[in-house]
Amino acid sequence: MNSILSIKNLEVGFDTPRGLLQAVRGVDVEVPGASSMGIVGESGSGKTVMCRAAMGLLRGSNVRRSGSVVFDGDEIGSLDSADVRQYFGTGMAMIFQDPMTALNPVRRIGSQLAESLVIRLGMNKKDARARAAELLGLVRIPDPEATLRKFPGQLSGGMRQRVVIATAIACKPKLLFADEPTTALDVTVQAQILELLSDLRRDLDMAMMLVTHDLGVVANHTDYVTVLYAGLVVEQAPTRKLFASMKMPYTEALLKSIPRLDQPSGGRMPMIGGRLPDPTNPEPGCPFAPRCPYVQDRCRKEVPPLTVAPDGHAYRCFYPIGGNA
Amino acid sequence: MAGSGKAHMRPSADTILSVEDLTVEFKAAGGSSVKAVSGISFDLVRGETLAVVGESGCGKSTLGKAILRLIPTSGGSVRFDDRDLLAMPENELRQMRPAMQMIFQDPVSSLDPRFSVARLVEEPLAIWERGTPEERSKRVDELLEAVGLDAQIVRERKPYEFSGGQCQRISIARSLALEPLLLICDEPVSALDVSIQAQILNLLQDMKERYGLTLVFISHDLAVVKAVSTRIMVMYLGKVCEVAGPDTLYTSPRHHYTHALVGSVPLPDPSAPRARAAIQGEPPSPVDPPSGCRFRTRCPAATDKCAAEEPQLAEVAPGHFVACHHPR
Structure with missing residues (x-):
């Protein structure tokens, strides 16, 4: 199937007083036409920066961007903000987390x-x-x-x-970027908005990039999932496949940390200790190694490559859960 | 819903907080008024965690503030440690303040950006002149370590140098400085990533055990409160719908609103049958609430009786109370 959006080896960095901050470190994402791609990660994982860079919304002398972004057959990765505008509205559109600041009061x-x-x-x-x-x-x-x-x-x-x-x-866009569209809303309203987005997508034949920190949100509203960590793709698969057999320990930890109603009350909740690594000073090895429950010596020395299994399931781990596919 | 009534009250020697018929009214445009909290009663036993759950606008945050008399109330009583807070003169109330603390949803805006972490945590101790400066400094270190921060590294830093989760840890350390009996947490994890929510929820559990706290935990998300609460009170438009233990409320919600809340929590499982949104629309305006049961306009089981008569809380099983004419 043709991709509506194809991001290849996208890198985004910002010059800061503390050195180059590498927000996105070589990301590949393919969004097939009319499908829905979930982008999942914690605050600071690079998910919002990736989307904004893909839309050409990042400008400024301190932005370092490279890589290719092909939207609907056109290379837009090298266009500046003014030229990429022609795609807005009819080609792509974006909705944001905070609906108050997105509207003129x-x-x-x-x-x-x-x-x-x-x-x-x-x-x-x-x-x-x-x-x-x-x-x-x-x-x-x-x-x-x-x-x-x-x-x-x-x-x-x-x-x-x-x-x-x-x-x-x-203007009937072909691709909708939805950046944490329900994070600021009540759970009851979140359910309604997600359902509305799914219905609109089907009726308008529109693709969607759904950015969220909550795996629970992508489970029922996306066809594919990309998990980002420290600016790297750490796992990528069709949604059902991902939930059926998670390969990356980080994805598993994210899933386990979701508060669930069927968990026993009164106990301690599973959590991911620690925090994301410093983006201005990446340490050698797998960026998740310091927080990983299955970490081994090799993980602290080399960054694992993105392994793509024959069934298309991609993961960045030397010791994937359940072994290599 | 919702209902009034006091069937769920448990008067005992261990009761630390007892709220009866609490009403908070705000003036609205056109000379009308809004009852944000409309005759709510509940009590808290020492050492328990009561979760207050409901959608935006149900009055849960107003309730939290009213209990601490941070906003004026228009009726009812709040007894804390067997003394009536609402009837108390200001200077006496001030003497009670150290025992009752609150933490807020946005950890960044609730910390003064110009203060160092050490000063933020020490401030309550300094105001109440607890100990010498050396003793206070030692206590600050203890508190920071207790909430999982390295005191020597963070002491002189400013709030903007920290993530949301770390700022919430600083807020918690500060709220515990005066060794409160009661801690009211208003949506303490809603602004945080899922991965950080669990860290803060576990920290609150640890602090509760370590310092013998009694907690009121306000949230719109049933899944978040499930793990930490011993009792859950569901609110809708300023009234109480249902009160029960967390497991009962999840396995057998009797109020239709609670059922809808349970059904709204996203399930992280794409193979689960995809249910339609459990509830449509949003709560009606509290300026002109529906007659009788306030939930009837969105309730699948509403009848004429629901419009005519306000349901009262009644015990449907031991410890399980529902204000509904037609419970599930």
Whole structure:
């Protein structure tokens, strides 16, 4: 199947007073058209930086970027921010974690939503407004007409995130970047928003990159998963395969640390001790070695290569769980 | 839901906190008012962890602040260590403060960015003039080590040099400085990564055992409170729906709202049958709450009786209380 997005050997670094901070260290990600890719990792693992670099949103004299990003057949990795803009809206769109800061607080929902329709699709104002109301209906906001006249501050967090989603899908993008879209929301609303995204993806034939720190979120809403750690891909597989046979100790530890309702109460929760390594000063060896329960001498000396099993399951570990596939 | 009633109260010598008919009202636009907490009663036995669970806007944070009299209340009573906090003059209340502490959701904004870690943790001790400066400094080191930070390395650093999880550790160290009896934790892990949540939850358990704390744990996520709580109280629009032990609440939720909360927790298993979202919509405005049971507008089992009559908490099994006309 053709890939809508193909990232090859992407590296992103930032010059800082303490030296070069390597946020993304050679990442390959393929998103097949109309499929959903989950990007999972802790804060600081490089997942947001990777997405922003892929969209050409990182600018500044301190950014060091290399590698190839092919979107819908076009190489966009070397384009600057102004040139990559032509792909926004109709090609790709993004939704963010905090739906309040993604909306302008002093403009009504209607005018914000109609803006991209007028600019991108060349609609007149009247049509754009009618389409904006339709879009609000599409994201299941009750009473779209009344909502068009409201300001973001008059809506709850969940409703604001629906508005942001409506804005993102307004020009029918082929790929939606969703960066922690439900982290700021209640569990009940999270379930609704994830379901909405899955339904929209199916109806609009749209691919999605779902960035999250929670494996529980990707389990039911993605086709593929990429696990990032310290800027490296440490495991990559179709979602079902990944959950059926995790190879990377880090992925297993992430899964175990999710609070679950079927865990006994009163006991201690399984956790990952320690923290991510310092990105300005990577130590030799596997970046997860200091926190890994199965660590051996070799892991502290060499970075394991990404092993790709015949079934496509990729992992970066000398001693994978259950042995090499 | 929700309900009023006091069937779940357990008056005993071990009760450390007893809240009855607590009401908190805020003025709203147009001269109306919002009852964020609407006649809530519960009690806490020494050494237990009560989890207060509900969606945004259900009044759980307001409840936490009202218990400590950090915001004005408009009715009811709060007895802490057998003294009525709400009736107490300010200067007496101040003397009670060391025994009741709170930690907040955003660990970064709850720490003064200009203070060093040592000063942040020492501040409560200095204000209350506990010990000499040397003794206080020693105590700060003890507290930092207790929460898993290397005192010698972190003492002189500022909050911005730390991750969210580490800032929450500093907040916990500070809240424990005055050896409180009661610690109210308002969404202490919601702003943290999943991997760090477990670290902080385990730390709170350790601190509870080590310092003999009684905890109130406020959260919107049932899965998070499951591991740490001894009793869970589910709230909806300022009222109580259900009170039970954590295992009972998970295996046999009797209130339809609790059932929906349980069903909303994402299961990290792609082969599990994918259920539709357990509950649709969002809670109605608390300015004009539904009559009778406040949950009836989103409840699959609602009948005319639910609109007419407010359900009262009733014991459906030993230690399990539900405010519902048609429990599951």
